[in-house]
Amino acid sequence: MKSWFITGISRGLGLALARAVLADGDTVVGTVRGTAAPLTADAGRLRLLHADMADEAAAVSTVHEAFQAHGPIDVVVNNAGYGLLGTVETSTDEELRHLFEVDVFAPIRVVRTALPYLRTQGSGHIVNITSIAGRAPGPGIALYAAAKHALEGFSASLAQELAPLGIRVTAVAPGQFRTDFLDQRSVRMSRPADSAYDTSVGTSLVALDKINHHQLGDPARAARAIIEAVRSDKPPLHLLLGSDALRRAREKSAAQASEMEAWEALSKGTDCDDL
Ligand SMILES: NC(=O)c1ccc[n+]([C@@H]2O[C@H](COP(=O)([O-])OP(=O)(O)OC[C@H]3O[C@@H](n4cnc5c(N)ncnc54)[C@H](OP(=O)(O)O)[C@@H]3O)[C@@H](O)[C@H]2O)c1
Numbered sequence: 086m087k088s089w090f091i092t093g094i095s096r097g098l099g100l101a102l103a104r105a106v107l108a109d110g111d112t113v114v115g116t117v118r119g120t121a122a123p124l125t126a127d128a129g130r131l132r133l134l135h136a137d138m139a140d141e142a143a144a145v146s147t148v149h150e151a152f153q154a155h156g157p158i159d160v161v162v163n164n165a166g167y168g169l170l171g172t173v174e175t176s177t178d179e180e181l182r183h184l185f186e187v188d189v190f191a192p193i194r195v196v197r198t199a200l201p202y203l204r205t206q207g208s209g210h211i212v213n214i215t216s217i218a219g220r221a222p223g224p225g226i227a228l229y230a231a232a233k234h235a236l237e238g239f240s241a242s243l244a245q246e247l248a249p250l251g252i253r254v255t256a257v258a259p260g261q262f263r264t265d266f267l268d269q270r271s272v273r274m275s276r277p278a279d280s281a282y283d284t285s286v287g288t289s290l291v292a293l294d295k296i297n298h299h300q301l302g303d304p305a306r307a308a309r310a311i312i313e314a315v316r317s318d319k320p321p322l323h324l325l326l327g328s329d330a331l332r333r334a335r336e337k338s339a340a341q342a343s344e345m346e347a348w349e350a351l352s353k354g355t356d357c358d359d360l
Pocket residue numbers: 092093094095096097098099117118119136137138139163164165166167168187214215216217218258259260261262263264265266267271272300
């Protein structure tokens with residue numbers, strides 16, 4: 086039996102994961118910031134903690150409480166997050182700061198606070214929910230893409246830092262999943278831009294609006310995939326979820342490889358001659 090700490094289990098992917106974990110007989114210590122999550126479990130197998138992840142002190146004390154009152158914890162999942170849509174030109178520092186507080190700083194703070202406990206336990210698995218936007222973004226989501234790229238890069242280096250300590254790291258990059266992610270109650274929107282952006286950002290925003298609640302991905306299946314990856318003897322460092330994520334990541338890798346090749350001579354030409 087495993088014990089999971091999951092941020093943002095009120096709805097969406099976090100709720101689906103908490104449900105699947107509880108259905109397996111495991112234990113969930115989950116965070117919510119408003120109303121309680123619509124979950125039931127045998128007494129003792131579900132604990133709810135309250136924290137707005139934009140609040141540094143609340144995020145940190147929640148992790149302490151999770152380990153001190155409900156530990157040991159085997160799996161730490163940074164799931165809580167939201168998207169910011171619109172043009173970079175019309176975005177504000179306030180929007181940028183809040184986005185990074187929730188989508189980047191909070192997950193890093195959660196990891197930093199959890200690490201002494203995980204090291205004492207001698208084991209653990211950190212799962213950071215990133216996004217395909219953190220690997221192969223389209224237009225209209227530059228700041229969200231920046232946040233999720235940060236979490237992908239953080240995870241990749243962290244995994245190497247923690248491997249000798251027996252602590253695993255997986256960055257999970259979902260494609261488009263049928264949650265509230267694109268709902269007005271979740272996603273935030275920068276001020277509208279002028280018509281110069283109609284064919285790039287404008288087109289992308291119309292497409293995103295159309296797929297709200299019609300996304301390809303099933304959150305319950307995403308939850309099962311995350312559990313399978315965590316249970317694996319050799320868990321992946323990067324896990325894509327959804328055929329759309331797989332396609333976009335493959336296209337991005339191929340474009341990157343071909344660009345690297347096209348510019349190889351210029352790249353190599355900057356080396357010093359004395360080595
Ligand atoms: N669905 C997708 O297509 C998709 C794709 C790629 C990545 N993701 C990522 O998956 C994760 C979960 O998103 P979702 O699709 O499940 O969206 P969702 O249905 O909107 O759920 C978001 C969850 O995050 C919580 N949350 C948001 N801001 C928070 C804050 N400041 N403090 C505490 N909790 C906060 C929400 O809590 P409240 O109920 O209190 O708002 C909710 O539990 C996010 O990190 C998102 O970036 C989603």
